[in-house]
Amino acid sequence: MNFFRRAACAAALTLSVVAAAPGAESEKTFAPAIVFDMGGRFDKSFNEGANQGAERFRADTGVNFRWFEITNEAQREQFLRRLAARNAKVIVAVGFSMAPSVEKVAREYPDVRFTLIDGVVDLPNVQSVEFAEHEGSYLVGVLAALASKTGTVGFVGGMDIPLIRRFVCGYEQGVKATKPDAKVISNMAGSTPTAWADPTRGSELAKSQMDRGADVIFAAAGQTGLGVLQAAADAGKQGIGVDSNQNHLFPGHVLTSMIKRVDVAAYNAFKGVMDGTWKPGHQRLGLTEEGVGWALDENNRSLITPEMLAAVTKAADEIKAGTRHVVNYSDKDSCVY
């Protein structure tokens, strides 16, 4: 134990990580844990969604959870292993980049259960939760096309990975299905994980898209997306948020948010292990399972016209019924529709 404490101190000092392990620990108490990805627990987006789920679990059950925030690549495995070694019953790993580390650590600790969000690892003690981002993105694409006055809409992605291509591909299909002659400008913020945490680049990308005529911009880029929404709001244009409901960030300038219920995934993982209903394997949460969707609240109600509401509801119903098919980029690694 002493060794761990010393190792933890050293790691915290050298890496300037502020990591808290709240609550007294004993071998017998139920100890869930969560590891957030780059961007941090309060990124107002993806990680924050997972945090909300964990916080809700704490509020409902009174059981405290431990958490870590990744600030560099090497920490993924390190933190997962430390939590597993400290007898965490279930560890939620947030983000696709965790997959290789989860695979490695899950093999070493077969008794610890892992829930991986946004990635797939096939092991008997790993639950992989993925979302049908293309379906949610399709819906906000429909809204973007109808809200745009210039006929040009933008997309800013974070890191250039298949997951984000899934967003842009669904978005494009939604836009084109609504207005076949509309133009979609898309950019990625980078090809390294820092692309999730660079709002300045986000706002530069948004400005360059607005210079080219875009007046609605969908940001799927973690913290980088905040810069996009900021730039759009500053210019009097509209942004579209992602993962969590971001409508409240710039009321009147966020058309809607593509919601990914990361909170539900995190909550279910904790609760499932507590109740003994947790199952390993692969889950895909789409529109039908209400794993994805679009946000409507008092902040954007005035931006959504009845016509838009009708169009997006119709699209959602058809996707759920299976009569409208949205191509998933990941199926063929290309966006042909």
Place this chain on the structure above:
Amino acid sequence: MMDSYFWLLSLLDSMLRLATPLLLAALAGFFSERAGVVDIGLEGKMLMAAFAAAATAAATGSAGLGLLAAIGASLLLALLHGFACITHRGNQVVSGVALNITAMGLTAVLGNAWFEMGGRTPNLPATARFGELTLPLAETLRGIPVLGSFYSEVVSGHNILVYLALALVPLTAWVAYRTRFGLRLRAVGENPAAVDTAGISVPALRYQAVLIAGLLCGLAGAYLSTAQGAGFQTNMTAGKGYLALAALILGKWKPVPTLLACLLFAAADALQTRLQGVVMPGLGEVPVQLIEALPYLLTVLLLAGFMGKAIPPKASGRPYVKER
């Protein structure tokens, strides 16, 4: 034709926005290094200043107070650097690196402790940031082809710090080459013994230079978090201090060439966001990775061969020891 002209204007506009923090930091480096004090700590001072500006602006709602706090924080670090390198004749590179590490850790810790948002500060409202200024006649002249749109798109519509940074280039050149202080400053970087013989205090001059560098880094930091951005994020300088040093070297420790080097780096960065997904004739779509590496490739290529030899001030990096 008009389309590509507007594309160019938008590129230049973005270039000015991106060049500003580099330019301010590079000028800071100019003063410090011309006085013989190597400043690797530009990055750390900017980061600390960016944090101080955002935290103060978030607490008080005033961008002006944020700027003052930024300058204050940066000056403190500069003083520390001076104390280590000038008073105690420590190694200047080590002290600079120490500043960078300190700033990186301290901003993250304080940010987490005060705002509990993972090291970020809250998003700043428009009133707590430096807004964009529309220069006189910008709207009237917009209609004039070529020059009018250049004026309204590129020259007008930046925040005050952008104009300040640009104005600082001739001011720096004037101070360094046309004033007594400038002459002494340059002399102390080349041959401190001669300055000492003339009866002028070497430490006093070097402290002044280091403090000017602190002031300028304060401006650069405030620009990042309260003008260009709207809040602080962990490690938001992301290597801009080092890029500024590279610009200073590329500009051979002279103000105007340094400005050009900063503009070049900024243009490469601006180009990077615009070249994505563009299909080049004969090459197909340019890979994102290649475009991302563009500013760095450019630096390496230019520094490696095209610019000729860059000779630093003779006494830079060496603490002055009076012979007894």
